[in-house]
Amino acid sequence: MVTSALTLGQLAARLNAELIGNPDIAIQGLASLQHAKPWHLAFLSNSRYKSQLADTQAGAVLIRKEDMGEYKGNALIVPNPYAAFAGLSHLFDQTPKPAAFIHPTAVIAPSAIIDATASIGPYVVIEDEVNIAANVILESHVCIAKGSAIGKGSWLDKHVTVQHHCQLGERVRVHAGTVIGADGFGFAPHEGQWYRIAQLGRVIIGDDVRIGANCTIDRGALDDTTIGNGVIIDNLVQIAHNVQIGDYTAIAANVGIAGSASIGKHCIIGGASGIAGHLSICDHVNLTGMAMITKSINQPGTYSSGTSFAENSQWKKMVVRLRQLADVPLTQLIKQIEHLQARVEQVESRATSYPPSSLPQDD
Template sequence: MSTRLGDLVERLGGRLIGDADKQVVGIAPLSDADASHITFLSNPKFRTQAAQTRAAALILSAADDEVVGPAYPGARIVAANPYAYFARAAQYFALLNAHVPVPGIHRTAFVDPEAQVSASASIGPHAAIEAGAWVGEDCVIGAGCVIGRNARVGAKTRFHPRVTFLDGCRIGERGIVHSGAVIGADGFGFANESGKWIKIPQTGAVTIGDDVEIGANTTIDRGALADTVIEDGVKLDNQIQIGHNCQIGAHTAMAGCVGVAGSAIIGKHCTFGGAAMVLGHLTIADNVHISSGSMVSRSINEPGQYTGFYPLAKNAEWEKSAVIVRNLPSMREKIRELEKNIKSLGEDKE
């Protein structure tokens, strides 16, 4: 389906320069766009390419428009944040072309008589909704999903196929949970007695706010006593592990394979690069940004960018560096001894 540029700008804002009646069908990269597409410029280093794109319209900042505008023949949409505008425009085109699930419960799904499912919700094949569960308006529960006893799914939340959402867990409105995610499995809680492990019952749940997206095969463990908490707007990529009793602050984002150990408290508006690790029982302040592959081994009290890994090197060079690091304690003692000797020589001269 296509839309008028004027309708798009009326919906999303921005300043349109050019033909408001031009019809466009979607968004494409600068290099691939044709006369039926919108494209966007969010990095000034691509200004030359933007001026040559064949797209019908270009989303760009006011600063880029001053440079690119005179050379580009198509329409322009000037926006304060072109990348965010692109994201919202992409959402709009996706909505225009999306398959709309039919409300109702598939004949192969199981819904316990004590569960409550909104008449506007769509329940897919072989889904199971257990006693006391509540599924809100316009929810989509994909094929093979499991919603446990007394779990709650807020309005307009979508579970892709094979999501497991266990007993007592809660998610707010407009959430997206991708296939294979497991929310509410037992946390890793054991007490050691004479060398044997005694399981600690995990009696908390998982509480998730509004507008949260959880990636494929990501796992969020239930709390031991209190709940694990994921606040509004959090974005979790694929294959992330969130341990029991963690708290993830609003609008924090984590890339794939991040691991957060139990009882860590992470602030709002943080970002974590892929494969970053956070040890348990730590506290991380708001607006902290952790580089990919970093290990957070202590609490962080101030916002900023933090990196904790050794730069990549050829193996032979890395082995030499490792030997030096291993010998640092003895080198430190030798330096201290030299400092004492030098001080002693200075005193003798006086």
């Protein structure tokens, strides 16, 4: 719970919302409809949950006008309650924000350029020719390697590593343990051995990007690995060398994207999906969870692969049938079906060609 409160009237003004009820009620935090208390603001973003309005204890609710129904409590009427909730959440965020300060244990190369408003935490390492812009926050044990640049207002959590000559845009947030700019998985086979290929590209990240914990974004082999503006990446995501990701694409946890894949703008990649290398996915593509993409996608839409879960004994039966199907000569069956279909059409055609008077009559 925050120490200071805002009145419902103040929140309505921030959102340009229609206020129904008491504008002087004090709001001290946000909560779900089910768990809200009288000092909370809740929200209803899906009409399917309107029944929860009857029992909520929330002091007020963010809601669309068409969902009000018989609800008589305090309300802020907005066209998109979830987006309004997202905006207000920052007013009640209690994440500590360090002040501008360089911790005495930080190791900083003389050639590094650090804005006076930046915050450099304990045991941070900043190498030669690094540029740290205004209001950047580097928490403890962050390492920024030679020649890299961190844009204004970016925040790198504990133990984040940015390898040499990478560039992060403005207001980028990177969570703990993520590695940006490690070598891509590039090796050439020769006479039974693997020969490492030097990874000569960089990682270029746009503005307003969010990267979860323990992700890896590899540097390009020749061309740069690029992440567009507004991309959001969940935890434990692997992005290989030379991958291109368009603006405002969302990637859920445990996704693996192989080298030189290109993903368009406004895509949604479901959790644990895998995308093979050198493929192209156009804008506005949704991949459901655990999708395995082995061919390029050139049309917007929603794509899935694999089978959904089932009770174990039923699933085993399905697997057996799939294996049996693999042994069926499908080409031969298709030809037989086509032949039978042609015969049926031929018989139907002959039947319709005779007038009713010509057909045999019962005595």
